[in-house]
Amino acid sequence: MIVQLFWLYYAVPMLFGINLGSNWWIGVIAIGLNYGAYLSEVVRSSILSVSQGQYEAATALNMSSFQRMRLIIFPQAVRMMLPEFGNYTIQILKGTSLVSLIGLTDILYYGDVMRSTSLSLSPLIYLTALIFYFILALPLIFLTRKAEKIAKKGVAS
Amino acid sequence: MNLNYWSWDTFFDALPVVLQGLGITIGLTFASYLFALIFGFLWTFLRRVPNRFIHFIVTWTMEFIRSTPPLVQLFFIYYALPVIPYIGISLHPFACAVLGLGIHFSTYIGEIYRSGIENVDKGQWEASTALNISTWDKWRRIILPQAIPPTIPMLGNYFIIMFKEVPLASTIGVAGIMLLARSYGAENWSYLEPLTIVGIIFLVLSYPSAVLIKKLENRFNKRFDKNQIMKDKGAMQ
Amino acid sequence: MAEPIVTYKDVHKSFGDVEVLKGIDLDIYPAEKVAVIGPSGSGKTTIIRLLMTLEQPTAGDIIVDGRNLWKMEKNGKWIHANENHLRSIRGDIGMVFQHFNLFPHMTILENCMTAPVHVKNEEKSDVKKRSIEMLERVGLGDKLDNYPSQLSGGQKQRVAMARALVMRPKIMLFDEVTSALDPELVGEVLNVIRDIAENDDMAMILVTHEMDFALDIADKVLFLDEGVIAEQGTASEVIEHSENPRVQSFLQRFRG
Ligand SMILES: Nc1ncnc2c1ncn2[C@@H]1O[C@H](COP(=O)(O)OP(=O)(O)OP(=O)(O)O)[C@@H](O)[C@H]1O
Numbered sequence: 001m002i003v004q005l006f007w008l009y010y011a012v013p014m015l016f017g018i019n020l021g022s023n024w025w026i027g028v029i030a031i032g033l034n035y036g037a038y039l040s041e042v043v044r045s046s047i048l049s050v051s052q053g054q055y056e057a058a059t060a061l062n063m064s065s066f067q068r069m070r071l072i073i074f075p076q077a078v079r080m081m082l083p084e085f086g087n088y089t090i091q092i093l094k095g096t097s098l099v100s101l102i103g104l105t106d107i108l109y110y111g112d113v114m115r116s117t118s119l120s121l122s123p124l125i126y127l128t129a130l131i132f133y134f135i136l137a138l139p140l141i142f143l144t145r146k147a148e149k150i151a152k153k154g155v156a157s
Numbered sequence: 158m159n160l161n162y163w164s165w166d167t168f169f170d171a172l173p174v175v176l177q178g179l180g181i182t183i184g185l186t187f188a189s190y191l192f193a194l195i196f197g198f199l200w201t202f203l204r205r206v207p208n209r210f211i212h213f214i215v216t217w218t219m220e221f222i223r224s225t226p227p228l229v230q231l232f233f234i235y236y237a238l239p240v241i242p243y244i245g246i247s248l249h250p251f252a253c254a255v256l257g258l259g260i261h262f263s264t265y266i267g268e269i270y271r272s273g274i275e276n277v278d279k280g281q282w283e284a285s286t287a288l289n290i291s292t293w294d295k296w297r298r299i300i301l302p303q304a305i306p307p308t309i310p311m312l313g314n315y316f317i318i319m320f321k322e323v324p325l326a327s328t329i330g331v332a333g334i335m336l337l338a339r340s341y342g343a344e345n346w347s348y349l350e351p352l353t354i355v356g357i358i359f360l361v362l363s364y365p366s367a368v369l370i371k372k373l374e375n376r377f378n379k380r381f382d383k384n385q386i387m388k389d390k391g392a393m394q
Numbered sequence: 395m396a397e398p399i400v401t402y403k404d405v406h407k408s409f410g411d412v413e414v415l416k417g418i419d420l421d422i423y424p425a426e427k428v429a430v431i432g433p434s435g436s437g438k439t440t441i442i443r444l445l446m447t448l449e450q451p452t453a454g455d456i457i458v459d460g461r462n463l464w465k466m467e468k469n470g471k472w473i474h475a476n477e478n479h480l481r482s483i484r485g486d487i488g489m490v491f492q493h494f495n496l497f498p499h500m501t502i503l504e505n506c507m508t509a510p511v512h513v514k515n516e517e518k519s520d521v522k523k524r525s526i527e528m529l530e531r532v533g534l535g536d537k538l539d540n541y542p543s544q545l546s547g548g549q550k551q552r553v554a555m556a557r558a559l560v561m562r563p564k565i566m567l568f569d570e571v572t573s574a575l576d577p578e579l580v581g582e583v584l585n586v587i588r589d590i591a592e593n594d595d596m597a598m599i600l601v602t603h604e605m606d607f608a609l610d611i612a613d614k615v616l617f618l619d620e621g622v623i624a625e626q627g628t629a630s631e632v633i634e635h636s637e638n639p640r641v642q643s644f645l646q647r648f649r650g
């Protein structure tokens with residue numbers, strides 16, 4: 001991830017001669033490239049893990065393939081996806097800390113600026129930064145746990 | 158695409174420079190992985206302490222470490238730890254990185270151990286109790302030998318994941334390939350080639366490890382798939 | 395006698411190199427109750443899965459109510475049926491599976507309502523009324539808002555039957571619907587089938603290992619052996635008086 005981020009940061013403007021406007025887009029692209037693949041894999045495998053019997057039952061009730069996907073397969077797959085999405089969202093949140101390295105002004109960037117003015121404050125600064133991240137992650141942690149519970153209840157027949 | 162900026166001269170000039178850091182990068186991967194493997198055990202056992210308060214503290218400490226960025230944790234260890242009054246210790250960047258990455262990933266590894274232990278058949282615990290095996294022997298001879306092997310592929314995956322995170326250590330001055338590439342870039346005012354080298358090295362090294370782990374996975378799945386064992390038995394008879 | 399509602403004409407089915415059905419000829423009349431018995435692997439499930447369009451025959455024709463199931467006429471030529479053609483016929487057929495296949499993310503009432511509402515575009519309030527009646531009929535009127543995971547196997551199977559029945563099929567297929575159940579739950583499911591068999595005028599095809607039950611409700615019994623119908627007749631002819639040694643040795647195992 002960090003390798004891709006730096007590579008994009010230096011390579012894109014050179015190779016393609018385009019300036020993406022701001023490094024913000026570089027961050028977005030690096031994170032998107034990294035997690036997009038994971039997330040589509042989550043979607044794919046959740047859909048595949050809905051059992052064959054569910055397809056057959058839907059067919060036996062004369063559903064069209066679109067109805068089958070919309071009413072039967074996808075709702076079950078989503079229940080399996082959600083906890084994974086929660087986990088990956090936390091990963092992405094963590095990943096965003098890297099963008100300070102390409103000069104974006106995120107939490108960590110301000111932390112660094114403050115540290116350079118007062119070295120003795122750095123324990124406080126970094127602890128605060130960590131707590132900030134944790135507070136941002138907390139709702140995701142709770143949502144993920146909740147999604148896990150729902151998934152356990154709603155899927156196994 | 159504009160390739161005018163690409164220079165093979167720079168590429169081959171940078172290659173030996175960057176490669177000098179390879180030993181450090183790989184060494185750091187192994188060291189922090191080992192650290193995480195050991196520390197993971199600690200979490201797992203702390204969580205089993207039958208005290209709700211300790212359980213709560215341990216669970217949330219793990220959650221905290223896991224859901225905050227390893228980069229910030231590295232900074233904390235590197236910049237903040239030395240200046241904490243009284244207990245402040247100043248560590249070599251390499252040691253900081255081992256500590257930081259090791260602790261961060263130990264929370265994931267601990268989770269893997271836990272799932273391995275939970276998957277050991279309940280009957281095995283009961284049988285060990287029935288046979289009056291001591292707690293120490295129960296863990297050492299009965300539970301862990303069954304709990305760990307099925308988790309090996311997952312543990313292997315984390316080796317690759319950690320390998321990919323190791324360049325983070327360049328930010329606190331560990332002179333792995335990433336740092337060397339960036340300083341080469343700064344000196345020669347061309348980042349593209351050295352960073353491309355870093356990218357290639359990571360691709361080249363993680364692909365075979367991923368294949369290796371896939372193989373391991375297949376082997377262990379086979380070994381621990383009970384149906385397979387039954388089938389093998391059936392075939393022998 | 396009336397026209398058959400289902401006709402199999404020299405139907406073959408292979409999986410890869412293995413021929414599982416080797417020429418099935420069969421007529422089923424409206425309201426007829428047909429039991430299919432035979433050893434494991436003889437092709438019983440495959441016969442009804444072909445009718446439910448869950449598998450395609452390798453050769454032969456299946457005619458449902460005068461329409462060829464797997465072929466359709468286009469510009470004077472017979473071509474392979476498309477999804478629309480299949481759907482136009484599939485509505486006449488309902489199926490109950492060995493492993494229930496209830497939709498785990500829906501309450502049992504929703505399980506019953508979803509197909510009539512979305513597939514047949516029926517009025518929701520009508521469907522709801524009918525679904526509740528049907529669930530009451532199978533003895534689950536007090537469980538409407540439960541999820542499948544909260545039910546016993548026997549209850550799940552009764553929901554599956556209600557779900558198929560609210561679609562008002564002309565032909566109902568049952569594939570060993572009691573063989574995944576604990577022995578003490580088999581009776582309640584058989585009672586529901588008996589109730590349907592006696593009071594509704596659908597044709598029914600039951601794959602079953604319950605010989606006494608087959609004897610009790612079936613108008614016709616087929617004995618399937620290695621992909622062919624080795625014996626067919628009234629329940630009493632096949633189950634009680636067959637001369638066929640294969641039938642006898644098969645039945646022997648059930649009598650113990
Ligand atoms: N999808 C499939 N792919 C390959 N072979 C199959 C498939 N479905 C069924 N078979 C094979 O076809 C044969 C007949 O299967 P079928 O399920 O119709 O038997 P059955 O009479 O229902 O048996 P049982 O009493 O065990 O349910 C079996 O040998 C089975 O292995």
Ligand SMILES: [Mg+2]
Nearest residue numbers: 438439440570
């Ligand atoms: Mg079968």
